[in-house]
Amino acid sequence: MAELQQLQQDTIPAARQVLRDNHSNLCKVADYCESNYLQASDKRKALEETMAYSTQSLASVTYQISNLATSFLKMLDLQAAELRKVEANVSCVAQMVDMHKEKVCRREIGSLTVVRQFPPHQKIIAPANPPSLEPYYRKPLNFSVLDDVGHGIKDHSTQLSRTGTLSRKGIKSSVPAAGTLGRGPRVPEPIQPPVVPEGKLSAASSTSSLASVSSSGAPSPAGDGVPAPPPLPSPPVPPAPALATVLPPPPPLPGDLPPPEDLPPPPPGDLDLLPPGDLPPPPLGDLDLPPPSLLPPAPDDFNTPPSPPALPEFDDLAPPPPPAASEEPPWVPGSYLEKVVTLYPYARQKANELSFEAGALIYVTRRYSDGWCEGVMDEQAGFFPGNYVEPFC
The missing domain is CATH 2.30.30.40 (SH3 Domains)
Structure with a gap:
């Protein structure tokens, strides 16, 4: 504000007074140049002096006009800033007036209102024991409930994929095998044992083939030197499952025993001299006999063959231990995933x-x-x- 007053009161009036003084000085310089040009004998020199005064006068006037214009523009900028300040103050005063009016209006409206009483309500209290959620069980969708919805056509055809016949295996297993009157049931044929090269027939392999002949009652392919025995007369054999002729494999022998290929073969002369009904039984250490329930009963006139002489290194063998049965606690469910x-x-x-x-x-x-x-x-x-x-x- 002080700068604006200084410009308005000192700087701008002083610059205007300097311009007025220069106007009178320029008039005097013009009169001098005119008289000098008329009286001078050397016109050229007088013209040059006049041109020098004119240039100097124009430069001085131009400088003074520039200073006055700068001061005047500066004064206008300061006045614009002061006007903006005044405008801001006026807007603030207007806002304050509006606020005061609103307060007065609210006060007057408040005097006309009545206090409203709200009835007390019980607060919301969370339950002490929240209800336990039931486990989620996925149930299959029943699409049959939509059969009567809409204008579709019902399909009453039989679906074979869902309504199949009874299981044949169940029928076979439920009906016991029995022969016709006067004829016994058909005993399944024994499985043909593998052929062992001559001279390498072990005691276990020879006795297993003989045991299969005696247990099945049907002739099997005879080896070299062992004739096929005739079928023994026996009463009708009770039905036996198809797996009765399949013997379980013998347990592995301990490591200190020689393999079956290294055992000495039985003498062929002894097998030829024995009759078909007096064949020696296989040693117990080389072959596991099937359960007694799977073997056919022996005839009454069948004589027990004598036991063969004990082979060396086979008396100390112990039967293999039974497989360890898994023991489960009694609380284990019958079926689990x-x-x-x-x-x-x-x-x-x-x-x-x-x-x-x-x-x-x-x-x-x-x-x-x-x-x-x-x-x-x-x-x-x-x-x-x-x-x-x-x-x-």
């Missing part, structure tokens, strides 16, 4: 869940799509997270 072992401990959050430590065994009975499983552990059934366990190997 798999057996898993826990990786991390888990404490149950609900009453229908299981709590366990790391390394516990759980029998999974059901799996759900959300990752939870249902199983049995230590006579307790419940739910547990599936990412806490892995399959038990």
Whole structure:
């Protein structure tokens, strides 16, 4: 504001006064140049002096006009800034007036209002025991409920893929095999044993072939030097399953015994001299006999053949131990999906869940799509997270 006053009161009036003084000075210089040009004998010199005064006068006037214009523009800018300030102050005053009017209006309106009383309500209290969620079970969609919807046509044709006949295997297994009157049931033919080269027939292979002949009652291909015995008269044989003639493979011999190929072959003379009914039985250490229930009963007139002399190194052999039976606890369910072992401990959050430590065994009975499983552990059934366990190997 002080600068604006200085320009308006000092700088601009002084510049205007300098321009007025220069006007009078220029008039005097013009009169001098005119008289000098008329009186001078050397016109050329007088003209040059006049041109020099004119140039100097124009430069001085131009400079003074430029200073006055600069001061005047500066004064206009300052006045514009002051006008903006005044405008801002006026707008603030207008806003303050509007605010005051609104306050007065609200005060007047408030004096006309009545206090409203709201009736008290009971606050919302969360239940102490939230209801337990029932486990989700996926049920198949029943599309038959849509049969009577719309204008479609019902298909009453029989679907063979769903209504098949009874299982033939079940019919066969349910009806026992029995022969016709006066004729016994057909005994399945024995499987032909593999042919062993001559001179390498072991005691186990020779006796197994003879045992198959005596158990089936039908002649088998005879080897060199052993004639086929005639069929023995026997009463009708009870029905036997098809696997009765298939003998289980013998257990492996210990490592200190020689392989069957290294055993000395039986003397051919002894086999030729014995009659067909007096063939020696196979040693018990070389061949596992089938169960007694699978062998046909021996005839009454059948004499027990004498036992052969004991071979060396076979008296100390013990029968192979029976396979170890897997013992399961009594609380294991009859059917389950798999057996898993826990990786991390888990404490149950609900009453229908299981709590366990790391390394516990759980029998999974059901799996759900959300990752939870249902199983049995230590006579307790419940739910547990599936990412806490892995399959038990």
